[in-house]
Amino acid sequence: MVGRNIYRLPIVSVPESTENDQGSPAGVTLRGPLREAMEAPPTVYELLGGQRFFDDLVDRFYQAVETDPVLRPLYPRDLRPSRARLAGFLAQYWGGPPRYSEMRGHPRLRLRHMPFAIGWAEREAWMTHMTAALDAATVADGTDRRLPDEIRDLMFEHFNNAATFLVNKD
Numbered sequence: 001m002v003g004r005n006i007y008r009l010p011i012v013s014v015p016e017s018t019e020n021d022q023g024s025p026a027g028v029t030l031r032g033p034l035r036e037a038m039e040a041p042p043t044v045y046e047l048l049g050g051q052r053f054f055d056d057l058v059d060r061f062y063q064a065v066e067t068d069p070v071l072r073p074l075y076p077r078d079l080r081p082s083r084a085r086l087a088g089f090l091a092q093y094w095g096g097p098p099r100y101s102e103m104r105g106h107p108r109l110r111l112r113h114m115p116f117a118i119g120w121a122e123r124e125a126w127m128t129h130m131t132a133a134l135d136a137a138t139v140a141d142g143t144d145r146r147l148p149d150e151i152r153d154l155m156f157e158h159f160n161n162a163a164t165f166l167v168n169k170d
Ligand code: HEM
Pocket: 071, 074, 075, 076, 081, 082, 083, 085, 086, 089, 104, 109, 112, 113, 116, 118, 122, 123, 126, 127, 158, 159, 162, 163, 164, 166, 167
């Protein structure tokens, strides 16, 4: 059931045991977008337990930002809206519903970071906190197991590349 893209599915669950030879529920032949949705591989968002995972990751990250002498001055006094934006962006990026874009439009991350002077020191501080948050992260499905290594590495790679791309001063 993990493989099903639940938020895109009009039918929430079909017992496996009633499937016929075509892998469809008995007496029903699924075609087109519904069939594609049923067969789609799970997204990283789903594998990690959905929005909760991203909220927890970003909470950990911002707890560290809160006391970081290099990063703290760049962020607004109230960090709550920033938390919601980053968690929404990441959830969407990793295959979740497009709530960030509904709220903020196209991400345009380089443009949106231009008002903040981001040099190598800021980039390193950001990556240090995000790497620590990733290393402490657990899957938000009630099992509390650690993030699978392949997903952790994929996420690290994305953060590492994006952080370099966002450097905008010498
Ligand atoms: C390189 C170091 C980075 C620094 C110093 C930095 C700093 C900031 C600051 C000061 C803000 C404004 C706070 C806010 O209004 O939300 C911001 C916003 C944001 N950052 Fe970063 N950031 C960095 C890297 C990244 C990376 C790697 C990502 C994504 C992978 C990212 C994603 C975002 C997003 C989604 C927003 C909210 C954009 C919006 O909708 O306005 N940032 N960042």
